[in-house]
Amino acid sequence: MHKIKIPPKNTDSSLKILKATFKDHYTYEGQMIQKYGDIYRFKLFNKTCYSISHPDHMKHVLLDNMQNYIRPREGSFSQKAFIEYCGNPNNLRHTTDQQYWKKSGDAVIPPFFSKERFQGYCSAIAESVLKMTAKWETNIKAGEPVNIKEEMLKLGSRAIMENLFDLKDFDFDRFYMEKTRVFAQIGKRGVLPSFLHWLLPSQDKKDWQEGNTYLHHFTESIINQRIGRQNTHKDIICCLIEAFKDAPNKEQMLANFNSEFRMYLVTGETLGAGLNHALAILSGHSSVEDKVHDELARVLKGNIPEYDSLNTLSYLGCFIKEALRFCTPAPLLTRITLKDDEISGYHVPKDTLIFLRHYWNHRHPDFWDNPERFIPERFKDKPWGQDHEYAYTPFSGGPRACIGGRFGMHFYTVVLATLLQKYRFKLLPGASAVPEGVAISFPKDADRMIVLRRG
Numbered sequence: 292m293h294k295i296k297i298p299p300k301n302t303d304s305s306l307k308i309l310k311a312t313f314k315d316h317y318t319y320e321g322q323m324i325q326k327y328g329d330i331y332r333f334k335l336f337n338k339t340c341y342s343i344s345h346p347d348h349m350k351h352v353l354l355d356n357m358q359n360y361i362r363p364r365e366g367s368f369s370q371k372a373f374i375e376y377c378g379n380p381n382n383l384r385h386t387t388d389q390q391y392w393k394k395s396g397d398a399v400i401p402p403f404f405s406k407e408r409f410q411g412y413c414s415a416i417a418e419s420v421l422k423m424t425a426k427w428e429t430n431i432k433a434g435e436p437v438n439i440k441e442e443m444l445k446l447g448s449r450a451i452m453e454n455l456f457d458l459k460d461f462d463f464d465r466f467y468m469e470k471t472r473v474f475a476q477i478g479k480r481g482v483l484p485s486f487l488h489w490l491l492p493s494q495d496k497k498d499w500q501e502g503n504t505y506l507h508h509f510t511e512s513i514i515n516q517r518i519g520r521q522n523t524h525k526d527i528i529c530c531l532i533e534a535f536k537d538a539p540n541k542e543q544m545l546a547n548f549n550s551e552f553r554m555y556l557v558t559g560e561t562l563g564a565g566l567n568h569a570l571a572i573l574s575g576h577s578s579v580e581d582k583v584h585d586e587l588a589r590v591l592k593g594n595i596p597e598y599d600s601l602n603t604l605s606y607l608g609c610f611i612k613e614a615l616r617f618c619t620p621a622p623l624l625t626r627i628t629l630k631d632d633e634i635s636g637y638h639v640p641k642d643t644l645i646f647l648r649h650y651w652n653h654r655h656p657d658f659w660d661n662p663e664r665f666i667p668e669r670f671k672d673k674p675w676g677q678d679h680e681y682a683y684t685p686f687s688g689g690p691r692a693c694i695g696g697r698f699g700m701h702f703y704t705v706v707l708a709t710l711l712q713k714y715r716f717k718l719l720p721g722a723s724a725v726p727e728g729v730a731i732s733f734p735k736d737a738d739r740m741i742v743l744r745r746g
């Protein structure tokens with residue numbers, strides 16, 4: 292007879308779990324997985340939660356029975372801030388739901404991530420890298436560190452605004468500042484249950500309110516500028532306006548547009564975080580750095596990369612994949628169950644909050660040899676680094692996986708190929724560069740790094 296199992300229970304109190312999450316999420320989670328295994332349950336106040344970190348479990352939630360595992364929506368623990376920021380993520384059909392695209396034939400967004408489009412983005416991205424590095428010269432000469440985290444975040448945001456949205460004439464620095472204020476608050480509010488949000492200091496509340504008001508006006512002004520324009524499917528904004536043109540009124544249209552547009556703004560963070568990790572990793576792996584540099588010198592001979600050269604940079608490609616495994620920018624995703632279910636024989640009740648731990652999935656000892664070692668070569672002959680497609684999930688998986696993965700990989704290749712031909716990056720003394728952050732991960736103490744010009 293089929294016997295249903297109940298996963299082991301982490302009995303730590305909600306407060307202890309929250310405290311550990313704030314303090315050192317990665318060490319705590321590693322210990323819990325060590326103690327309880329690939330699937331375990333715990334309580335966050337009154338909410339039943341499951342932690343999963345096995346590729347089979349990932350596949351079950353993201354693909355096999357994905358209809359039962361939706362993104363957390365209003366009322367779910369700790370999602371209030373994100374939902375206030377961009378609405379119920381289950382409604383973001385045009386940007387995210389690939390099944391919707393297939394069914395409706397309304398595939399307006401995917402062409403923006405195609406190979407053909409990227410040929411056009413490639414030189415624009417390389418140029419913005421060169422513009423950025425020109426500003427570093429004073430710091431380099433003085434041996435002063437450069438704020439690499441901020442520079443990489445700006446580069447990621449700019450790439451999206453300029454290439455995918457065709458937005459060039461606006462006050463980027465103001466936009467970046469306000470967006471950063473809002474994102475910092477999503478991070479803080481995201482780990483607090485909503486009834487504790489009142490605990491936050493008043494500057495946090497001010498940042499949240501003023502930043503969101505700015506973003507609201509920013510989006511409204513874009514819509515007003517574009518709305519009467521001939522739709523040429525030139526950029527994603529035109530496509531989203533077209534997609535929502537049948538909304539019952541302008542307010543509704545703005546709300547729909549706003550949600551999808553704001554989701555794209557988050558992606559600048561994942562782009563920046565991945566670059567920050569990549570540069571911090573190189574600083575501690577000199578033999579990998581030498582190999583990356585030798586390949587760049589051989590293939591590009593001092594030139595900026597062009598689209599056709601990207602695929603010939605095979606070692607750099609392996610390095611980027613391994614960096615996305617080792618310090619994945621989106622280490623944790625959540626889902627809510629609509630009905631009772633079973634994951635590998637374990638009972639999962641309705642309305643359970645599932646924590647998909649991609650960081651630990653990328654370190655599962657049954658699928659990765661020496662998971663704590665940084666080895667780009669593991670991707671040499673295997674696109675996923677090993678044999679199970681769901682053991683490598685930097686872009687998540689299934690029909691709701693990241694739509695910008697290809698853009699992200701190309702973006703990283705162009706940026707790193709341009710930067711690393713000219714510069715080396717060194718962590719400050721004592722910086723550990725271990726990952727920190729729950730929703731988006733950055734290397735600890737690696738925001739500022741020393742940049743050395745290659746001789």
Ligand code: HEM
Pocket residue numbers: 362380383386387451455554555558561562565620621624684685686687688691692693694695696698699700
């Ligand atoms: C290379 C860096 C990136 C990483 C590591 C990354 C990773 C992810 C992950 C893990 C998800 C979650 C999917 C899920 O819920 O199962 C996601 C969603 C998404 N990504 Fe990316 N992404 C990156 C870059 C981008 C870029 C450049 C874009 C587009 C400009 C993009 C657009 C999206 C969108 C629209 C979603 C859906 C969000 C949602 O509905 O929750 N991503 N991404």
